[in-house]
Amino acid sequence: MTNKEINKLPLESNYSKDKKTHVLHEGNAKELLNNKDLHKKVRLIVTSPPYNIGKEYEEVKKLEDYLEDQIGIIKELINVMSDDGSLCWQVGNYVDKKTGHLVPLDIPFYNIFRENGLMLRNRIIWHFKHGYPNQKKLTNQYETILWFTKDENHYFDLDEIRVPQLYPGYRFPKGHKKEGLASGNPKGKNPGNVWDVPQVKAKHLEKTDHPAQFPISIIRRLITALTEEGDYVLDPYVGSGTTIAAAALENRIGIGAEIDKEYCEIVKNRIKDLNEGKMDYREDKEVPKPKGKVSETPLEWEQEGVLND
């Protein structure tokens, strides 16, 4: 994935076939998906839906009712997805506030997508090092991305997302028919299905006032592998506009819907900043080891002998 010259396209509220603008529908995703012109046109649908956990943008419903609502949108999404396209659904856990009972949302969603004819290609683990500390259970440090296609004739360009080989100097061993030749692919190795990317929290370069952003680098990786330049990339729950921004950085056409007016303003400002070369974002590269004071053991822990308990 390289940084390329970006076609600076404006953000408009209506979809047009000429591919000269990104689109932000300021309202319910259902209205956007009703547009018959989008039928089978979208190469990649990528989103993080509301998780029904009481974030400021969602009203908590019974889990069954929440999933029922999602099914309506999912059927529409499958209609707009191209035959060789992909759908990537990023989710974490639903936790019952009273009992703490936890439902990994990818489990019910997997069943919904299967019942609607899609096939799972990968269950990608998005791993991060931080999470809410907990006394009664282990801290959660991952979410998942379910990557579905309609069939096995999907578009996928692995070369676009290869990462450097861990042991590039490794050679085929004695007795092997390729003995002595370098065994790896010079373009790099398959990045695998566990992606280590920090969450967008606190002082992260990309942080806006939206409470649940996903990182641009994750979406760029999906976009570069699953679409080509000029393709449509759609996010029905676009939040702060991460998907549109990632699509723009890769010269794809971003289409999103967002129901909350304040978040729509964030999207508009983000794309304006991007077009003016002022949008900050983190490149898709290895997570650096922590440096400085925060990575040192507090002196008082050593003095009080806490570390020997």
Ligand SMILES: C[S@@+](CC[C@H](N)C(=O)[O-])C[C@H]1O[C@@H](n2cnc3c(N)ncnc32)[C@H](O)[C@@H]1O
């Ligand atoms: C988990 S957030 C998405 C955040 C996004 N991935 C980002 O990086 O900023 C879900 C978003 O969906 C929006 N939303 C909820 N229901 C919606 C609907 N029916 N149509 C459009 N947007 C909706 C919420 O306002 C919220 O901003």
